[in-house]
Amino acid sequence: MLGRTGPVQEYTAADMRAVPDVNVVGIVRVTHAFLPLLRRSPHPVIVDVSSGTGSFGMTHDPGRVE
Template sequence: MSAVLDMNVVGIARVTHAFPPLLRRSPHPVIVNVSSGMGSFGMTHDRERVESQYALPLFSASKAAATMLTTQYARELTPGN
């Protein structure tokens, strides 16, 4: 569990915390993180989606956390928020 969360969540936090000084100097700063449909509540509950066919609890939880972490960083780091 620790290895999966370290890679997919803690890694994002470490990188995101390292870059704000550089991003503040950019005229168009952007952070892009890659998640997965496996971290989507909607997709994993939709029987028509391939994401609903697999049980990958640690991976799915880590990708859901990565998505939420990204949205929260966007709020924190976007000017005017």
């Protein structure tokens, strides 16, 4: 989730809180939801998938399109 876009003076604390709530806390919530199945599995695995837009370095490099 990229969150709200627009002039920074229009952002609220709730706007800023929503992004890590989805992108960070959401991973913990999903992991907890799957723990019962993972514990029963003989080969439990968690795979998190991200994108280039999640990289601070990539999104702040003027030579890249992200």
